[in-house]
Amino acid sequence: xxxLNRLIFIAAGLGVxxxxxxxxxPEDAGLRTGVLYSSTLVGSVFIGLLKMVLIPxxxxxxxxxxxxxxxxxxxxxxxxxxxxxxxxxxxxxMLLALVVANVFKPGVGLSLDMFADAMxxxxxxxxxxxxxxxxxxxxLFKNPFEAFANGDILSVLMFAIFVGIALVAGGxxxxxxxxxxxxxxDLLLRIIGWIMWLAPLGILALLIRLVAExxxxxxxxxxxxxxxxxxxxxxxxxxxxxGILYAVTRKSPLWFWRGSREAIITAFATSSxxxxxxxxxxxxxxxLGVQRRIAGFVLPMGATMNMDGTAxxxxxxxxxxxxxxxxxxxxxxxxxxxxxAMIASSGAPGIPSAGMVTMxxxxxxxxxxxxxxxxxxxxxRLLDTVRTAVNVEGDIIGSLVVQKLAxxxxxxxx
Numbered sequence: 177x178x179x180l181n182r183l184i185f186i187a188a189g190l191g192v193x194x195x196x197x198x199x200x201x202p203e204d205a206g207l208r209t210g211v212l213y214s215s216t217l218v219g220s221v222f223i224g225l226l227k228m229v230l231i232p233x234x235x236x237x238x239x240x241x242x243x244x245x246x247x248x249x250x251x252x253x254x255x256x257x258x259x260x261x262x263x264x265x266x267x268x269x270m271l272l273a274l275v276v277a278n279v280f281k282p283g284v285g286l287s288l289d290m291f292a293d294a295m296x297x298x299x300x301x302x303x304x305x306x307x308x309x310x311x312x313x314x315x316l317f318k319n320p321f322e323a324f325a326n327g328d329i330l331s332v333l334m335f336a337i338f339v340g341i342a343l344v345a346g347g348x349x350x351x352x353x354x355x356x357x358x359x360x361x362d363l364l365l366r367i368i369g370w371i372m373w374l375a376p377l378g379i380l381a382l383l384i385r386l387v388a389e390x391x392x393x394x395x396x397x398x399x400x401x402x403x404x405x406x407x408x409x410x411x412x413x414x415x416x417x418x419g420i421l422y423a424v425t426r427k428s429p430l431w432f433w434r435g436s437r438e439a440i441i442t443a444f445a446t447s448s449x450x451x452x453x454x455x456x457x458x459x460x461x462x463x464l465g466v467q468r469r470i471a472g473f474v475l476p477m478g479a480t481m482n483m484d485g486t487a488x489x490x491x492x493x494x495x496x497x498x499x500x501x502x503x504x505x506x507x508x509x510x511x512x513x514x515x516x517a518m519i520a521s522s523g524a525p526g527i528p529s530a531g532m533v534t535m536x537x538x539x540x541x542x543x544x545x546x547x548x549x550x551x552x553x554x555x556x557r558l559l560d561t562v563r564t565a566v567n568v569e570g571d572i573i574g575s576l577v578v579q580k581l582a583x584x585x586x587x588x589x590x
């Protein structure tokens with residue numbers, strides 16, 4: 177029987193091919209309707225299973241991770257190294273996007289009139305920088321039961337950090353609670369192992385629907401922008417991030433991709449770093465040898481705050497919109513885009529319709545019309561696939577880098 181890795185890879189290719197065939201059929205064709213309905217059903221079940229384990233997994237992995245790091249006196253080194261890595265890779269991604277956008281100037285020559293209908297029918301949700309910060313920080317600390325029920329990962333993550341620190345501060349008094357958390361984490365990882373055997377079918381279904389439902393005419397109109405964003409994001413994922421991995425750990429990019437491709441393909445199909453998190457943890461620990469306490473801290477944090485692909489996309493999209501309306505952004509304005517996209521991408525998971533709301537904030541920061549977000553909406557789902565895959569790749573590489581720089585050398589995995 178083929179390995180799970182190979183099955184997922186085959187399913188991804190089949191999903192794109194079948195979706196392309198369905199996209200060529202008339203919309204009222206019975207076969208198209210039936211296959212899309214089945215794909216939606218199967219895809220929803222797969223995503224639902226991943227969401228089912230997500231919040232318990234984030235909570236227990238962070239609690240166990242923080243408690244273990246505290247016990248080994250690693251928490252400060254790991255925390256600081258993790259944050260510095262996140263900031264550095266996000267900054268590199270946006271710098272790449274701004275350089276490429278300035279060289280190729282996507283949007284120049286396209287008429288904004290062709291997008292008039294989309295802009296007329298779209299009402300942008302606008303949020304100023306002070307409002308964003310108020311929303312972001314007020315969302316960090318909530319009733320944990322409310323956060324668990326609403327799936328608010330950032331609030332769950334913050335509560336888990338406090339619980340982990342408290343477990344260490346309590347010492348032997350809370351040893352049984354920590355042991356319970358460790359056993360519960362083992363239980364969740366076993367369930368994730370079962371879910372993984374449905375991953376090929378779930379990825380097949382999700383990609384069929386994604387490819388079949390794309391508006392081909394709009395894709396052709398915006399082809400230059402789409403290709404530029406794909407190419408820039410892939411460069412960051414294929415060159416920049418593996419370059420950092422090799423420079424720090426001397427590990428081969430091929431070794432990394434072999435060990436992490438289940439998580440990266442799942443991220444591509446689901447367009448959700450959070451949905452891919454259970455599989456990312458499994459790949460990092462089982463395939464790449466990352467210590468559980470390092471992976472359990474860095475990966476949930478990264479799924480919430482480390483968004484290289486999103487930051488890159490928002491910076492490129494801001495210059496694309498500026499070119500569409502004939503505005504040339506100065507170096508100072510591009511620096512504002514740089515800083516705003518960095519902040520917005522880190523805070524995105526705490527806001528409903530995260531990517532679109534933060535994109536509006538980036539546009540507003542340099543005086544571009546927020547309504548222009550409507551131009552990006554029809555192609556956002558397609559672009560979201562590759563940027564999410566790069567987000568997840570960056571998180572897993574981050575766990576390897578942090579382990580090398582801040583972990584216990586004698587305990588590091590292969």
